[in-house]
Amino acid sequence: MSGTQATDTPKNGSSVAADRIPHGWITNRINRMTLEEKVGQLFVTYAYGATADTVDPRNQSAHGVDTAAELIDRYKLGGVIYFAWSDNLHDPQQIANLSNGLQQVAVEQRMHIPLLISTDQEHGIVTRVGAPATLFPGNMALGAGRSTDDARTAARISGAELRALGINQNFAPVADVNVNPENPVIGVRSFGENPQLTADLTAAQVAGYQERDGVAATAKHFPGHGDTDVDSHIGVPIINHSVDEWWELDAPPFQAAVGAGIDAIMTAHIVVPALDPAGDPATLSHPIMTGILRDELGYDGVVITDALTMQGVRDTYGDDQVPVLALKAGVDMLLMPPDIDLAYNAVLDAVRSGEISERRIDESVYRILRLKFQRGIFREPFVDARSIDDVVGTPEHRAEAQRITDATTTLITNDAGLLPLAADDDAGEVLVTGWGVSTTETLAEAIGRRGPATETFWTGGNPEQATIDDAVARAETADLVVVATMNARGSDGQQRLVKALLATGTPVVAVAVRDPYDIAYYPEAETYLATYSYTPGALEAVAKVIFGEAAPEGRLPVTIPVADNPGTVLYPYGHGLTYTSTD
Known part of the structure; x- marks a missing residue:
């Protein structure tokens, strides 16, 4: 980027082998930093605004500054995270310019240390950067597809696109093993x-994200958030796995991530009594963060907390204690933090009082600077906004995303042999109904492109009886009903809607557009598909499967239990039907 201040760094590639890390260069830089500059590197937070200099009154209420630039300058931040709700993610050009503006502020400071710029681009239901960026299937869809090559390809392309926008760290992949169908988060x-x-898929995604010119991958949420029915955003989940169960169920993906050379691991605000009898959340647990992650798994990369605004880490300790305890546990x-000024000064006070040694702070700063060097962020903190269209959302990338998505749709029941349908102009009228305004509209458009006349009737997340009656009346005059459900477990209205549609006698294709467990709440459905997300690509894929353009290839990556008897299997892990496609 022309007209910007370069950082003083050895000239190496953007991905650096361990034996090429300039330990002396990093150590010398740390030795020249003030304590305030070191502590600043430990913090990652958000700022409101589409540019570095956007004045947004929400910055004052959240951080006591007017702009993102002031926030970085005041606290010498190590990183910034992007969200749509903080007005950071409009379009590729804006994102790239924001990233360049933030990096400009960072490298103009005394120590010239660029930022880690992060987001949660998990894909599927957690997608921060939308179209025109390429949208891939989320994790469970990739699990249904079973392909490590596809998982790596998705991560490689996504990482390259994020990096082109100036985002150099992705808080993905999720490495939690979801053994609890009731898991809300x-x-x-x-x-x-x-x-x-x-x-296997975690390791593949780590390799894909961290290919040359990619991003730092971040496996989450250690030590494993998969077996809980409590959301750590609003409560304190307790995982009652024994030590042996933890090693068998939760540890393998994190072991694989460490083995694949992952750059960062994110903590979970969960309590695992078998791993730490003291009952502290894992984020604040020295036995878990240091004893297990550092010592037993041998991980020496960056450890970052999950958001410290979450209730799971705030129930026992004050907001001034949490950051200090996390550092003492082994986090970097x-x-x-809910109040960055409070947290920043609490860490400074802890060092000045001797509660935390400056040497301990130096260890974390070393890991952070090493990561920034390994990812080439010191060498190239800026991006060329003129090259975005050559990388982000290219036809080749979109085609790969659709190919990968097509292989994930799972046909769970086809008892009446309804699928595949023949695509012709005389296919009659299809009613597309159920959850999601854009979901039903997008699915109806995809079906309509294949010949049938379509009617869209959105019923909402928990339809009342009058809405269900209206949907039934429409179904009775249709030739086919396609009904979308999303988390039917928590919606009596969605359950009643599907059962009422099935009772009309009109053929019904039920499509779960998030959790595959939905069929447990309407097991009489004879034709049922799972897409694992409601992205346009997933809805296009299900239309292809309905009309036989693509054979359903996905296999359940989870067990679906009977709704009122969780110990009984309705559909087993690995189940999935198929047929020969017409193409």
Whole structure:
């Protein structure tokens, strides 16, 4: 980028082997840093605004500054995280310019240290950067597809596109093993319930994200958030696995990530009594963060907390204690403290009082600077906004995303042999109904392109009886009904809607557009598909499967239990029907 200040760094590639890390160069830089500059490197937070200099009153209420630039300058931040709600993610040009502006502020400081710029681009239901960036299947869809090559390809392309926007760290992949169908916070964000499958796909994604010119991958949420029915955003999950169960179920994906050379691991705000009888959240647990992750798994990369705004880490200790305890546990970076000034000064006070040694701070700063060097961020902190269209959302990338998505749709029941349908102009009228305004519209458009006349009737997340009656009346005059459900477990209205549509006698294709477990709440459905997300690519893939353009290839990466008897299997892990495509 022309007209910017370069950082003083050895000239190496953007991915550096361990034996080429300039230890002396990093150590010398740390020795020249003030304590305040060192502590600043430990913090990652958000700022409101589409540019570095955008004045947004929400910055004052959140951080006591007017702009993102002021926030970086005041606290010498190690990183910034992007969200749509913080007005950071409009379009590729804006994102790239924001990234360049933030990096300009960082490298103009005394120590010229560029930022880690991160986001949560998990894909599927957690996608921060939308189209025109390429949108890939989420983890559980990739688990259904079973292909490590596809998982790596998705991560490689996504990483390259993020890097072109100036985002150099992705908080992905999710490495949690989702063994609990009632899990409210992980679910389809996980590759599945099988530890080995999850480990294989985690390692593949780490390799893909961290290919040359890619991003730092971040496996989450250590030590494993897959077996809980509590959301750590609002409560304190307790995982009651024994030590042996933890090593068997939860550990393998994180072991695989470490073996693949992952740059960062994110903590979970969960309590695992078998791993730490003191009952502290893992984020604040020295036995877990240091004893297990550092010592037993041998991980020496960056450890970052999950957001410190979450209730799971705030129930027992004050917001001034949490960052200090996390550092004492072995964490390196502190994500989104509720009050950054309070947290920053609490860490400074802890060092000045001797509660935390400056040497301990230096260890974390070393890991952070090493990561920035390994990813080539010191060498190239800026991006060329003129080259975005050559990387982001190219036709080749979109085609790969659709190919990968097509292989993930899972046909779970086809008892009446309804599928595949013949695509012709005389296919009659199809009613597309159920959850999601854009979901039903997008699915109807995909079906309509294949010949039938379509009617769209959105019923909402928990339809009332009058809405269900309206949907039934429309179904009775249609030739086919396609009904989308999303988390039917938590919606009595969605369950009643599907059962009422099935009772009309009109053929019904039920499509779960998030959790595959939905069929447990309407097991009488004879034709049922799982897509694992409601992205346009996933809905296009299901239309292809319905009309036989693509054979359903996905296999369940989880077990679907009977709704009122969780110990009984309705559909087993690995189940999936198929047929020969017409193409």
